[in-house]
Amino acid sequence: MLLSMQPEAFADLGLIVFDECHLLHPRKEDRGRRGLDAMLAILNLTRIAPSADLLLLSTMMKNAGEVAGWIGSLTGRKSLALNLAWKPTRQVRGCVVYPAAQIAPLNAKLAHARKERPTQRTTPAHIKRELLAAPFGLFSLLQTWSTSDRRDYALLPLLATPQLLSTGNARRGTWYLTPNGNQLSGAIAAAAAASGMKTLVFVQTTVFCESCVSDFRARLNQKPVTLNEEEAKWRALVVEEMGGSEHCYLQIDHDGVLRAGNRAEFVSRETRLREVEQQRINVPLSDFIPIPSSFATGLTPRPQARKDIMLGAAAHASLLLRPPPTE
Numbered sequence: 001m002l003l004s005m006q007p008e009a010f011a012d013l014g015l016i017v018f019d020e021c022h023l024l025h026p027r028k029e030d031r032g033r034r035g036l037d038a039m040l041a042i043l044n045l046t047r048i049a050p051s052a053d054l055l056l057l058s059t060m061m062k063n064a065g066e067v068a069g070w071i072g073s074l075t076g077r078k079s080l081a082l083n084l085a086w087k088p089t090r091q092v093r094g095c096v097v098y099p100a101a102q103i104a105p106l107n108a109k110l111a112h113a114r115k116e117r118p119t120q121r122t123t124p125a126h127i128k129r130e131l132l133a134a135p136f137g138l139f140s141l142l143q144t145w146s147t148s149d150r151r152d153y154a155l156l157p158l159l160a161t162p163q164l165l166s167t168g169n170a171r172r173g174t175w176y177l178t179p180n181g182n183q184l185s186g187a188i189a190a191a192a193a194a195s196g197m198k199t200l201v202f203v204q205t206t207v208f209c210e211s212c213v214s215d216f217r218a219r220l221n222q223k224p225v226t227l228n229e230e231e232a233k234w235r236a237l238v239v240e241e242m243g244g245s246e247h248c249y250l251q252i253d254h255d256g257v258l259r260a261g262n263r264a265e266f267v268s269r270e271t272r273l274r275e276v277e278q279q280r281i282n283v284p285l286s287d288f289i290p291i292p293s294s295f296a297t298g299l300t301p302r303p304q305a306r307k308d309i310m311l312g313a314a315a316h317a318s319l320l321l322r323p324p325p326t327e
Contacts, residue, residue, distance in 0.1 A: 014052055015052060021067070022061050024038050064083055091141075096138075102133040106131050110123065111174070114174060123167040128164070128166070129164070133165055135159055140154075158188055182203060182208055182212055189201055189216060
């Protein structure tokens with residue numbers, strides 16, 4: 001807006017920095033205006049300040065050379081494409097894998113159930129409950145998984161108990177295993193948080209964020225929160241202000257656990273009580289943050305935060321168990 005109303009304010013620009021420049025090419029499912037707005041900003045800025053240099057940054061571009069060529073034709077100056085695999089922090093990368101000895105019997109079970117029920121559309125519930133497998137983590141310090149040297153990788157069990165997989169329907173009518181990514185990421189996050197590690201889980205949509213929060217709550221071993229005298233006064237003031245305890249977002253269960261709905265409209269005293277709850281339960285919810293995958297780009301843990309875990313719940317989990325089995 002400022003570009004169109006007061007373009008002369010940008011005439012003296014010497015450097016234009018565009019972070020997350022892959023937004024210039026929006027995804028097919030992205031119906032917003034971000035790609036168009038980004039392109040218009042670049043075109044208008046280079047028109048208003050033609051001598052300004054441009055620095056475009058992205059962690060997820062394959063065609064840097066093409067973009068550099070476009071910038072060169074736009075500015076009339078040579079543009080350099082720089083691809084760096086180096087990152088300022090050292091991260092362990094990993095993916096969830098399952099032993100073939102566990103997956104093969106499950107595939108056979110699904111194929112057999114499908115033959116017995118050729119007209120049924122979805123997998124029977126009792127079959128789904130039997131689709132259990134123990135997840136392992138394949139870890140590496142390499143950024144590109146570019147070697148086949150076993151010394152570059154470590155295979156470690158992730159959880160003490162087997163986890164439920166899920167199923168999908170292929171076009172040809174077969175049933176196949178799926179990773180049940182959101183549920184599995186919640187189980188891994190709960191185990192990590194219980195060990196004192198903060199966890200970010202990237203999911204496909206904001207709707208999945210809500211379901212991940214609900215699932216994570218169910219996995220917590222919370223202890224009762226007994227309010228002290230000062231906190232009890234806060235609670236009484238909140239109840240009086242709201243006109244009754246039934247109108248409060250914060251509720252005290254019969255077992256003494258102070259709980260909160262998934263709301264943002266807390267009054268000030270309720271906010272303080274919420275902080276008390278998070279400080280006293282076994283695993284604070286602040287140790288688990290599910291966010292849409294669109295926020296993942298450029299997100300890097302602080303160098304000193306050596307206990308951060310970043311999980312891709314649904315966006316990449318589909319790679320783990322394909323292709324679908326044949327009948």
